[in-house]
Amino acid sequence: MMDWTDRHCRFLHRQLSARALLYTEMIVADAAIHGDRQRLLGFDPAEHPVALQLGGSDPAKLAEAARIGEGFGYDEINLNCGCPSDRVQSGTFGACLMKTPELVADCVAAMKRAVRIPVTVKCRIGVDDQDSEQALDALAEGVFAAGADALWVHARKAWLQGLSPRENRDIPPLDYGRVYRLKQRLPRKFIGINGGVQTLGEAQDHLRHVDGVMLGRAAYHTPAILLGADALLGKAAPPADLGTIIKTMGDYADAHIARGGRLPHVARHMVGLFHGQPGARRFRQILSTDANRPDARSDVLRRAFAAVEAGQAKEAA
Template identity: 55%
Template sequence: MQETTLDIPSTAYTDSLRLSVAPMMDWTDRHCRFFHRLLAPGARLYTEMVHANAVIHGDRERLLGFDPVEQPLALQLGGSDPALLAQAARIAADWGYDEINLNCGCPSDRVQAGRFGACLMREPALVAECVVAMAAAVAVPVTVKCRLGVDEDDDYEQFAAFVDMQVAAGSAMVVVHARNAWLKGLSPKENREIPPLKYDWAYRLKAERPRLPVVLNGGIATVEAAQAHRQHLDGVMLGRAAYHDPYVLHLLECAQTGAPARSRTELLLQMQPYVEQWLDRGLALKHISRHLLGLYAGQPGGRAFRQVLSEGAHRPGAGWELVQAAIAVTGEGRDPG
């Protein structure tokens, strides 16, 4: 067992790791994150993965812009060049991000072709060089999100050695997506579903390294499951569940903090000023409303709510009144949660 000798993050930082929402391509944009912040005021939110080159050379307002209410907020970077990652991390820190996270878990062909994502688990020394460079460039925590291994890897000690190397390099925390990534033969969607989950590996990692903050990701869909994992780890990271059934994010926040649950409708009505502000700036409603579709999932009227928003939000001039109409068809104005 190897124990970290690094400075331990502050209590405020580790507290915010109790609940987080995973970085998800095409989903966790700034509008999604604003909505999730209303649902879970204490959760740590993550951006979509952004490649270091895009941060350096791209439209930074589009790629990095966020509302301060989204904080605590982490930027997830993709890349494998230490100098470029350090430069991108510095830019992100200057923009006000609270954490810089390196993606070592995405299995897509496009990401592999760029020599980043999950394939980096086969190059732990290179990842460590990246972490060292990023940590030297910024004052905020640098962290790593990884899988258990790649393809047929089935060696806990190899996985633990990868983590230890990144911690020694300066990673303040590790997010473990507790399954392997298959680089050939499975789509990114299948990679989130087919490789078996091995939560016990994450539990063991934490038990052997009690001072290292460890957050668990992968297959967590209910409050009960999340709370059970929290008995063993510093935090849980919800992915698709937080998007397809976002109210579970609110219920989990309440379970962890003791705050009373608020109704779906009450929470959604808080979005009105934000939505109208962006509509006034010329944004089409569909770019925000797509993140709201699952709020009434599994509830009476939930399918009708989704249908009203899906069919109407793309129409020119669609505004907040469409959201009100969608709420009305649920009959949940008095939603008890």
């Protein structure tokens, strides 16, 4: 979800679910240490609970980045061992770390010593020609022995050679059963599942076998599915009204613009908000054109929502 789940995306998702744990895009440890921390790590207090996802393979650097993240107020630190992109491979982290479970354990141990908040890991079931039974067991045993509080497993292999990052999301077959077996083997450990989950109904099915479900692209492209997340979590929350959400996002966008930002930084994450509903096409058109004008402000969001209301009224007539 690199370049997707930035702070503006997370603020939107928090309007849709009060309880779901939100994750940042992956931030490289070196960037967290040496980069513009406010730009990279800053977030709105409304985003809580929110986890900082880090990339890296140097235990000392990851520990320092974790300390910085804790200082910013994050609720969890997550180590990414699942991203297959070329730029991640060149830094010898992400999915590459599946090949070195001992190093991952060292990284987790260093981060656990550095912070008081939970430290978790996200991984694949294996990479390339690894035996996924052996590879996932080795990683899980290592990180839990090092003190990891949870393991999130993307239920497919990553092919580091021969497939693009996009192909790595579709071509290696999903193997949910492998993740279920890991949970059966480690019944006292938190095991979450990720990969290919499109609906909350599917998430509910997975929760019969594992402790948590992570939604990625489905939550991004059709964010309204998050409206049912709190009920699935067994958490009481006031029903979200999409008109109120549009107003909240408009106020948020205007505040962002007043600080020197632009409307597309916020609006681009809202394009799929009314996916499948009457007026959704016109909503997307307005955001894709008018929101990109240099002087665009929150009135664009209100006009786009008015198109949805008009479409719904026409459908009901």
